[in-house]
Amino acid sequence: MAPTVAPGTSSPSVEVDLEDAFELSPQVSLRPEPFGALAYHFGNRRLTFLRSPDMVRLVRELEHHPSAAAALSALGIDARRWPSFRKALANLVASEMLRVRAR
Amino acid sequence: MSAPAEPATVAVPVRLGAPVSGPQPPAPVRSSLTDDLKLGLDAPICLTWELTYGCNLACVHCLSSSGRRDPRELDTAQAKAVIDELERLQVFYVNIGGGEPMIRPDFFELIRYATDHHVGVKFSTNGTRIDAAAARQLAAMDYLDVQISIDGATAEVNDPVRGEGSFDAAVAAMGHLADAGFGPFKISVTVTRHNVAQLDEFAALADRFGAQLRVTRLRPSGRGADTWHELHPTQDQQRQLYRWLMDRPDVLTGDSFFHLSAFGEALPGLNLCGAGRVVCLIDPVGDVYACPFVIHDEFRAGNVADPGGFTDVWRSSELFRSLREPSSPGACASCGSYDDCQGGCMAAKFFVGLELDDPDPECVKGAAEPLLAALGAVEPPRPAPDHSKPVAVSLARKPTT
Numbered sequence: 172m173a174p175t176v177a178p179g180t181s182s183p184s185v186e187v188d189l190e191d192a193f194e195l196s197p198q199v200s201l202r203p204e205p206f207g208a209l210a211y212h213f214g215n216r217r218l219t220f221l222r223s224p225d226m227v228r229l230v231r232e233l234e235h236h237p238s239a240a241a242a243l244s245a246l247g248i249d250a251r252r253w254p255s256f257r258k259a260l261a262n263l264v265a266s267e268m269l270r271v272r273a274r
Numbered sequence: 275m276s277a278p279a280e281p282a283t284v285a286v287p288v289r290l291g292a293p294v295s296g297p298q299p300p301a302p303v304r305s306s307l308t309d310d311l312k313l314g315l316d317a318p319i320c321l322t323w324e325l326t327y328g329c330n331l332a333c334v335h336c337l338s339s340s341g342r343r344d345p346r347e348l349d350t351a352q353a354k355a356v357i358d359e360l361e362r363l364q365v366f367y368v369n370i371g372g373g374e375p376m377i378r379p380d381f382f383e384l385i386r387y388a389t390d391h392h393v394g395v396k397f398s399t400n401g402t403r404i405d406a407a408a409a410r411q412l413a414a415m416d417y418l419d420v421q422i423s424i425d426g427a428t429a430e431v432n433d434p435v436r437g438e439g440s441f442d443a444a445v446a447a448m449g450h451l452a453d454a455g456f457g458p459f460k461i462s463v464t465v466t467r468h469n470v471a472q473l474d475e476f477a478a479l480a481d482r483f484g485a486q487l488r489v490t491r492l493r494p495s496g497r498g499a500d501t502w503h504e505l506h507p508t509q510d511q512q513r514q515l516y517r518w519l520m521d522r523p524d525v526l527t528g529d530s531f532f533h534l535s536a537f538g539e540a541l542p543g544l545n546l547c548g549a550g551r552v553v554c555l556i557d558p559v560g561d562v563y564a565c566p567f568v569i570h571d572e573f574r575a576g577n578v579a580d581p582g583g584f585t586d587v588w589r590s591s592e593l594f595r596s597l598r599e600p601s602s603p604g605a606c607a608s609c610g611s612y613d614d615c616q617g618g619c620m621a622a623k624f625f626v627g628l629e630l631d632d633p634d635p636e637c638v639k640g641a642a643e644p645l646l647a648a649l650g651a652v653e654p655p656r657p658a659p660d661h662s663k664p665v666a667v668s669l670a671r672k673p674t675t
Binding site for chain 1: 306307310313315316317319364366367392394417419
C-alpha cells in the first residue's frame with residue numbers, strides 16, 4: 172500500500188542514551204486515544220501519535236526514574252525491545268516533546 | 275510488504291497544518307496510522323469553529339455563505355461553555371473563522387479565554403479589523419496563530435473574488451502584524467483558475483512579511499456552489515499545482531489537496547478525508563457538521579446544546595459513527611490510484627451532485643467527467659443555511675482605480 176503520510180526519510184537526527192533521564196516538556200499535553208495517545212506541543216505546534224500503550228506508559232513514567240532504562244525495567248518491558256523504544260524516544264527528543272533531565 | 279519490527283512503539287510526528295517533517299517511521303506504520311484515524315478519535319484533532327455568519331465582505335466562493343449575523347449565534351457565555359468543553363476533551367487548538375470573526379465585539383475576550391484554558395487558537399480573518407493597535411494586542415498573546423486570507427497576489431486578481439479594496443486591506447493588516455513583531459503569521463489562499471499562475475508571487479509576498487504561505491482547495495460549498503465551475507483549476511493547472519507543491523514542502527496546505535496525490539508520489543500530510551474522523555465544524559449557532567465544507571442538513575450531526583453536549587455529538591452521533599465505518603471505493607474500485615487519493619473530497623462530490631462513492635469532481639484521472647456530463651440539468655443539493663447579504667454577488671471584474 173502506498174504511504175499515506177508524507178514520505179519520510181532519515182532515521183532520527185538525535186541519538187539518545189537509555190542511561191539518561193528524561194522528562195516530558197512542560198509545554199506538552201498527552202491525550203489518551205484508543206490506539207495509545209496524542210502528544211501536542213503548544214510551543215512548536217507539533218502533534219505526535221504515540222501508537223502503543225507501552226510507549227504511552229513509558230512517556231508517563233520517565234520523569235519518575237533515574238534513567239530511561241530504569242523506567243523500561245520498571246514497566247517490565249523485555250530488553251530485546253529496548254532498541255525500538257530508544258528510536259521512539261529519539262524521535263520525541265528531536266521534536267522537543269521530551270527533554271533530557273539532569274539526574 | 276515486510277512486517278515492521280516494532281511498529282507500535284514508533285512515535286509518528288505530524289505537525290498539523292504544517293508539512294510533516296523530521297524522522298518518519300517505515301511505510302507500513304504510516305498506513306496503519308491512517309487506519310487508526312479512519313476509525314475516529316475520542317476528540318477531534320482539528321476543529322473549525324465559526325464564530326459568526328456576519329461578514330463585512332461578500333466573497334463569491336464563501337464556503338459558509340456568510341454576510342449577516344444569525345440571531346441564534348452563541349453568545350459570550352455559551353461560547354465560553356464550548357471552550358470549557360473543548361478543554362475537558364483536550365482539543366489542543368481550534369481554527370476560528372466565520373464570517374469575519376473579528377466583527378464579534380467579544381472576539382478578543384473569547385480568544386483570550388480559549389488560550390488561557392489550554393485551547394490554542396488559529397483564526398482566519400480578512401484583515402480589515404487588524405489595525406496597528408489590534409496587531410500589537412495579537413502579538414502580545416501566546417498560543418495564537420493568525421491567518422490572513424487573500425485570493426490573488428494582486429488587487430486585479432483578488433478583488434473580483436473578495437471585493438473591491440480587500441487586497442489593499444489585507445496587505446495593510448500584514449504590515450501591521452509584521453510591524454508589531456507578531457512573528458510568522460500565515461497568508462491563506464484558495465487556489466483558483468485565476469490565481470494558480472501567481473503561486474510564486476504569493477510565496478514572495480509571504481517572504482516579504484516573514485509570513486508562511488498556506489494554499490487550500492476551492493470547494494463548491496456555500497456561495498462556492500455558484501462559482502466553482504468558473505473558478506476551480508483546470509486539469510493542466512492541477513498538474514502544475516501538484517508539481518509546485520511537491521517542490522515546496524514548506525508551503526502549508528491543510529492537507530486539502532490529497533486528491534492530487536493520484537498524480538504520483540503522495541503529497542506531504544494526511545491523505546484522507548478527515549470529516550467526522552479527525553475534523554469537524556461547529557457553526558455560529560452551535561450546530562456540528564462533519565467538516566467546514568458541508569454546511570447542509572445531511573451532514574449536521576447535532577448541536578453543542580444537545581444533552582451530552584459536543585462530546586456526545588462527536589462520539590455517538592449516528593452521522594459521525596457512519597463516517598467512521600469502512601467506506602466502499604464505489605466507482606473508484608477499479609482505479610489503481612484509490613489508495614493514493616481515497617476517492618477525494620466528500621463535500622466536493624456532494625455539492626456538484628455526485629454520489630459520495632463517485633470519484634472526486636476534480637479527479638486527476640478524469641474519472642468524474644462522464645458522470646458530471648450525465649448529471650446534465652439535474653439540480654445538485656443547495657448549500658444551506660444561507661446568510662448572504664441581499665446583494666448581487668458577481669464575478670464581473672470591476673475597474674481598479
